[in-house]
Amino acid sequence: MVKILLVEDDKMIQELITFNLEREGYIVETVDEGKSALEFLKKEKPDLILLDVMLPELDGFEVCKAIRGNIETANLPIIMLSARDEITDKVVGLELGADDYVTKPFSTQELLARIKARIREGKRNLYPEPISLAWGDLEIWPESYLATIRGEYVTLTGKEFELLYLFIKRPNQVFNREYLLQKVWGYTISGDTRTVDVHISNLRSKLKGVAPIIESVRGVGYRLEGSPSKTKNG
Structure with a gap:
């Protein structure tokens, strides 16, 4: 229940x-x-x-x-x-x-x-594989919603983590705000894309220990930038 x-x-x-x-x-x-x-x-x-x-x-x-x-x-x-x-x-x-x-x-x-x-x-079990993902000094564990920068724990909300996971899983892809609302929030909020912008801003602030990681693509949306991602055994 x-x-x-x-x-x-x-x-x-x-x-x-x-x-x-x-x-x-x-x-x-x-x-x-x-x-x-x-x-x-x-x-x-x-x-x-x-x-x-x-x-x-x-x-x-x-x-x-x-x-x-x-x-x-x-x-x-x-x-x-x-x-x-x-x-x-x-x-x-x-x-x-x-x-x-x-x-x-x-x-x-x-x-x-x-x-x-x-x-x-x-x-919803989106992350069945027992692995962690790394992007430079940033490492995340999708099953437990944990994130670290050079081994130091970073406190992320559920939605912040899901955004970050999506970016790392599909590096170099540009995501528009409407897609992120549907994928991460589960429904479309017409005209309320500010929700995405606020969460991206929060992510950037919390990940400031890493080189610029989330790039704005003018007139389109956001994408991950930086060093290639790596997959580690869990």
Whole structure:
């Protein structure tokens, strides 16, 4: 059974989401504070987190940052929920490591579709071969979503890792933003290619210990650049 942690302080919204998710067969745990969410994650690991932005004391952005900064929870899928639909808020959420950002009010069908996409991505076994891949000083282990630069661990979100894996598996290929949205996020978000740009920017920042690795191709998209990749035995 898929377990979802819902972090939402509005009781009516909390009850509505819980009702619809349980009707779909999900197990739903609820908390109404950011600190309570982090305490919950010390004891249990849900399959996905629905995280409201406007929370008392510790807001959703701070909670997201804390989750991504902990190696035990860094790869948990996070969908942020907010009544604030400004692009700057979405960018902040994505930069902090959220996998998706849904603005209120939203339809139940939309939320369920996004949840199913994230769960599907988590369950799909894309990397059956027990190997690591290297690109210069960068090495990744697809089965465990681990990445290192010269042996030092690099904290990546699930989506950042999947982007990096795609680039390394298919070096020198140029990927447009629409393709990356479909391949990595599992569905097309019309006009929302900024999601890709934000994650690429985060990747570049985290991989700054390696020579420039992700190149922008003007008017097209992105591709990997640098030394040839190597495959190592796991």
